[in-house]
Amino acid sequence: ETTLALSSWLPPRHPIVVNAIKPWAKEIEDVTEGRVKVRVLAKPLGAPPAHYDMAADGIADITYGLHSFTKDDRFERSRIGQFSFIGDDAVSGSKAFWEVYTGQLDAQAEHEGVKLLGLFVHGPGVLHNNVREITTSDDLDGLKIRVPGGYIADLMSDLGAETLFMSSGEVFEKLSRGVIDGVTFTYEALTAFKLTDDLKHTTKVPGGLYNTTWFLVMNEGAWNGISEDDRAAIEAISGAAFAERIGEAWNAADEAAIAKIAEAGIEVSEAPDALLNTIKDAAAVHEKTWSDAIAEDGFDGVAALTAMRKASGVSF
Amino acid sequence: MLESLIGFAVLLGLILLRVPIAFAMAAVGGIGFALLRGWQPAWAMTGQIAFDSALSYSLSVIPLFIFMGNVLAASGVAHGLFAAADRLFGRTRGGLAMASVFSCGGFSAVCGSSLATAATMSKVAMPSMRKFGYDDRLATGSIAAGGTLGILIPPSVILIIYGLLTETNISKLFIAGIIPGILGVLLYLMAVKITVWLKPELAPDVTENEPMDTSDLIGVFCVLGLFTFIMVGIYGGFFTPTEAAGTGAGAAVLIAVGLRTMSFRDFMTATFDSVRATAMIFAVIIGAELFSNFVNFAGLPDGLASLVLDLEMPVWAVILMIVVIYMVLGCVLESLSMVLLTVPVFYPLMYELPFTNELLQDPEYALIWFAIVVVVVTEISLITPPVGMNVFVLKSVLKDVSLGTIFRGVLPFWLADIARLALLIAVPWLSLWLVTAM
Amino acid sequence: MAQPDPQKTDDVLGQNSLDIGLIMQNSLGVAAGLLLFCLILVTCVDVVGRYFFSAPLSGAFEVTEIMLAALVFTALPLTTERREHIEVDLLNVGLSDKFQKLLSAFAGLFSAALLATLAWRLASHAASSFEDGAVTNALSIPLAPFGFLAAFSCMVSACIAFLRGIHPPRNR
Numbered sequence: 001e002t003t004l005a006l007s008s009w010l011p012p013r014h015p016i017v018v019n020a021i022k023p024w025a026k027e028i029e030d031v032t033e034g035r036v037k038v039r040v041l042a043k044p045l046g047a048p049p050a051h052y053d054m055a056a057d058g059i060a061d062i063t064y065g066l067h068s069f070t071k072d073d074r075f076e077r078s079r080i081g082q083f084s085f086i087g088d089d090a091v092s093g094s095k096a097f098w099e100v101y102t103g104q105l106d107a108q109a110e111h112e113g114v115k116l117l118g119l120f121v122h123g124p125g126v127l128h129n130n131v132r133e134i135t136t137s138d139d140l141d142g143l144k145i146r147v148p149g150g151y152i153a154d155l156m157s158d159l160g161a162e163t164l165f166m167s168s169g170e171v172f173e174k175l176s177r178g179v180i181d182g183v184t185f186t187y188e189a190l191t192a193f194k195l196t197d198d199l200k201h202t203t204k205v206p207g208g209l210y211n212t213t214w215f216l217v218m219n220e221g222a223w224n225g226i227s228e229d230d231r232a233a234i235e236a237i238s239g240a241a242f243a244e245r246i247g248e249a250w251n252a253a254d255e256a257a258i259a260k261i262a263e264a265g266i267e268v269s270e271a272p273d274a275l276l277n278t279i280k281d282a283a284a285v286h287e288k289t290w291s292d293a294i295a296e297d298g299f300d301g302v303a304a305l306t307a308m309r310k311a312s313g314v315s316f
Numbered sequence: 317m318l319e320s321l322i323g324f325a326v327l328l329g330l331i332l333l334r335v336p337i338a339f340a341m342a343a344v345g346g347i348g349f350a351l352l353r354g355w356q357p358a359w360a361m362t363g364q365i366a367f368d369s370a371l372s373y374s375l376s377v378i379p380l381f382i383f384m385g386n387v388l389a390a391s392g393v394a395h396g397l398f399a400a401a402d403r404l405f406g407r408t409r410g411g412l413a414m415a416s417v418f419s420c421g422g423f424s425a426v427c428g429s430s431l432a433t434a435a436t437m438s439k440v441a442m443p444s445m446r447k448f449g450y451d452d453r454l455a456t457g458s459i460a461a462g463g464t465l466g467i468l469i470p471p472s473v474i475l476i477i478y479g480l481l482t483e484t485n486i487s488k489l490f491i492a493g494i495i496p497g498i499l500g501v502l503l504y505l506m507a508v509k510i511t512v513w514l515k516p517e518l519a520p521d522v523t524e525n526e527p528m529d530t531s532d533l534i535g536v537f538c539v540l541g542l543f544t545f546i547m548v549g550i551y552g553g554f555f556t557p558t559e560a561a562g563t564g565a566g567a568a569v570l571i572a573v574g575l576r577t578m579s580f581r582d583f584m585t586a587t588f589d590s591v592r593a594t595a596m597i598f599a600v601i602i603g604a605e606l607f608s609n610f611v612n613f614a615g616l617p618d619g620l621a622s623l624v625l626d627l628e629m630p631v632w633a634v635i636l637m638i639v640v641i642y643m644v645l646g647c648v649l650e651s652l653s654m655v656l657l658t659v660p661v662f663y664p665l666m667y668e669l670p671f672t673n674e675l676l677q678d679p680e681y682a683l684i685w686f687a688i689v690v691v692v693v694t695e696i697s698l699i700t701p702p703v704g705m706n707v708f709v710l711k712s713v714l715k716d717v718s719l720g721t722i723f724r725g726v727l728p729f730w731l732a733d734i735a736r737l738a739l740l741i742a743v744p745w746l747s748l749w750l751v752t753a754m
Numbered sequence: 755m756a757q758p759d760p761q762k763t764d765d766v767l768g769q770n771s772l773d774i775g776l777i778m779q780n781s782l783g784v785a786a787g788l789l790l791f792c793l794i795l796v797t798c799v800d801v802v803g804r805y806f807f808s809a810p811l812s813g814a815f816e817v818t819e820i821m822l823a824a825l826v827f828t829a830l831p832l833t834t835e836r837r838e839h840i841e842v843d844l845l846n847v848g849l850s851d852k853f854q855k856l857l858s859a860f861a862g863l864f865s866a867a868l869l870a871t872l873a874w875r876l877a878s879h880a881a882s883s884f885e886d887g888a889v890t891n892a893l894s895i896p897l898a899p900f901g902f903l904a905a906f907s908c909m910v911s912a913c914i915a916f917l918r919g920i921h922p923p924r925n926r
């Protein structure tokens with residue numbers, strides 16, 4: 001009998017903790033007939049960005065987190081999931097990300113020292129602002145947009161926006177004081193950070209403007225300490241099954257948020273073709289830089305992106 | 317859970333052997349974690365926690381508010397506050413003690429620490445009370461107790477730490493401290509009134525007012541202005557607490573320079589004191605993070621939550637139990653380490669308890685209300701024997717007064733604190749009203 | 755949170771205390787003080803820039819974080835030298851001088867061992883940050899140098915605590 005410690009850094013009532021992480025942890029006990037238990041700790045054992053190393057070093061047995069927490073090139077190939085037009089919802093996006101990243105992009109090799117149990121993305125990222133409806137890239141000129149960094153930061157500044165960095169907790173204050181005009185967020189984040197009163201327009205593109213990629217990993221030693229049967233049982237509810245489970249949790253959160261956004265009178269509009277084409281052109285440059293970089297290690301980024309978009313069913 | 321209790325026992329032993337609390341917590345936390353989990357993970361955790369703890373935006377508010385308080389203490393505005401308060405209360409019996417309490421509350425509004433508030437106000441208020449023949453008990457008691465308001469009335473180092481531990485918004489915690497802080501001042505004033513009514517011999521009739529000149533008056537306006545600036549800035553969302561503290565510290569320097577009461581030497585002393593206090597606080601934070609990881613891993617918070625839920629204890633009984641634990645710990649432990657040690661164990665309960673109060677059903681509000689409860693119990697610990705840090709501050713300033721005298725003098729205020737605690741627990745609205753209106 | 759006992763300042767390391775303390779204050783203390791002033795300056799420039807010139811300082815929060823870490827570790831040896839870490843003096847009364855001295859020695863050596871361990875762990879953490887090329891999110895400031903600074907600071911503090919352990923002060 002083994003008890004594994006899962007360190008969770010999101011707030012205990014976050015929708016993916018309540019509806020995906022904890023139920024998954026509970027189910028491990030069921031599928032292994034009680035031989036493996038997962039304990040979700042009351043409080044994380046370190047700062048959020050430390051969570052990958054915490055699993056690798058065995059500080060906790062199981063952790064989850066964002067690949068973008070790590071600023072070095074360790075998860076270079078994971079960036080496939082951060083581009084535009086990746087998935088219209090979190091289930092199709094997460095399943096496609098799991099399939100392609102673990103398949104032709106050999107995700108396990110980039111997750112050295114841990115057992116990779118899950119990979120996922122959240123719902124499609126969109127652009128919210130309180131100045132005007134965005135119909136062409138000219139409308140973006142000079143708008144101060146909070147971005148999380150990475151691909152979306154580059155994309156937004158390519159399109160002419162002035163990008164600003166700050167922690168997501170500060171967005172509310174900065175938006176209500178006019179320090180920023182908008183933010184790239186998911187629908188769920190818009191309501192979670194209580195921004196409905198401070199935003200007026202939301203611009204979306206097919207498959208999302210950007211996304212963020214997440215991992216669910218386990219310490220290698222702890223994994224190897226479990227019997228083969230139990231490992232198989234855990235794998236059966238992890239991977240693609242976990243992508244589906246957590247995708248549904250994100251989707252439910254997004255749907256609830258979309259209802260609140262509509263209630264608040266925020267106008268949600270699809271980017272017109274001209275703007276979409278501008279975004280595609282800008283995105284293509286970044287996709288090429290990335291695929292060239294991973295080509296050095298013998299991976300075909302273009303094919304992987306095509307496969308991923310096909311798998312998630314994005315048409316754009 | 318047993319491991320955690322052993323850990324606490326060893327920790328207490330080391331503390332009694334006079335090992336600095338920060339180092340005792342780090343050692344017990346690290347070794348405890350290693351025994352449960354292996355040395356390799358414990359080593360990895362130690363380096364990571366030690367580094368990550370200091371790399372925090374929200375905690376940068378700590379040195380800034382400390383420096384602001386230290387500069388204002390050196391600038392002499394405290395005398396202005398005392399003199400102005402004396403004009404409010406001076407002509408009544410016990411007026412100087414009331415003025416002390418009141419000006420302690422005023423200085424708390426620009427100083428984040430209870431010890432610094434007590435230390436500053438004792439230098440101003442004590443000489444005057446002694447000159448007019450106040451009994452040492454009442455004189456020292458009013459300042460030692462009044463000083464505890466430093467961590468309730470914003471800014472407050474303890475509320476910042478609580479915010480860090482529980483991921484609660486620091487702006488909201490500060491706003492929540494205002495009404496309970498004012499309530500604290502009012503109850504202390506009543507404590508003085510009742511004390512001198514029962515024992516008139518403790519406070520003579522004083523017919524003179526504390527002298528006050530223009531620079532005193534300017535100082536009072538500066539303190540009022542600075543507090544308003546910080547609170548409006550935070551309440552209105554104009555700044556983050558860090559920005560409020562940074563600009564507040566800048567303003568404090570301008571005030572001190574403008575008043576021309578602070579020498580360059582005083583200024584450097586205030587700076588050195590601030591950086592050393594910052595390192596002291598972060599040493600405790602690092603130690604406490606290590607210790608709380610051990611306790612968390614050993615399952616204490618979970619064990620406690622399931623115990624409480626399984627027993628179906630009523631909410632009031634749980635809160636009472638927590639308060640009693642704090643009161644007992646508060647006899648020996650100092651406020652900062654007490655909060656760092658216990659809050660990680662108790663706060664997860666705020667998500668689980670079946671509150672009947674509508675406000676508290678939102679865990680965010682429950683955490684804010686619990687913060688105020690914790691700070692008030694912590695304030696009480698500062699004046700509870702045998703280890704009462706605020707009492708020690710008074711003792712270090714007045715070498716000829718015995719600790720026993722000060723502890724006896726503090727008693728009426730201690731009773732006022734208990735009344736306030738009961739009121740704040742019974743009426744969460746007192747702590748949450750300003751926050752809900754935010 | 756300043757520890758209020760003015761007596762503790764000068765009698766820490768026996769006769770040499772004044773010199774070591776003064777040297778450290780004039781070096782580490784001044785450096786930490788400058789970091790504190792920079793911290794104030796960065797927030798003031800950010801706020802003033804934002805509200806008066808509509809030009810916020812992008813990434814101010816990261817600079818703030820980094821400066822805080824540098825400030826804390828620069829000041830740690832000073833706090834250690836002045837014995838301003840929080841201690842509880844409960845058994846103080848009624849103990850013989852000899853026993854007092856023994857306690858002081860124990861606390862000093864214990865602190866030294868712990869600080870040295872922290873220094874080792876921080877150095878090793880910094881080394882792996884260096885290998886990974888860990889940088890901050892927005893401004894890509896490398897983190898390893900600050901880790902090494904932290905390790906160095908803990909080592910200096912460990913030496914101070916060790917000296918106190920082998921030459922425990924007479925009172926307190």
Ligand code: NA
Nearest residue numbers: 424427466471
């Ligand atoms: Na205060």
Ligand code: NA
Nearest residue numbers: 646647697703
């Ligand atoms: Na006490």
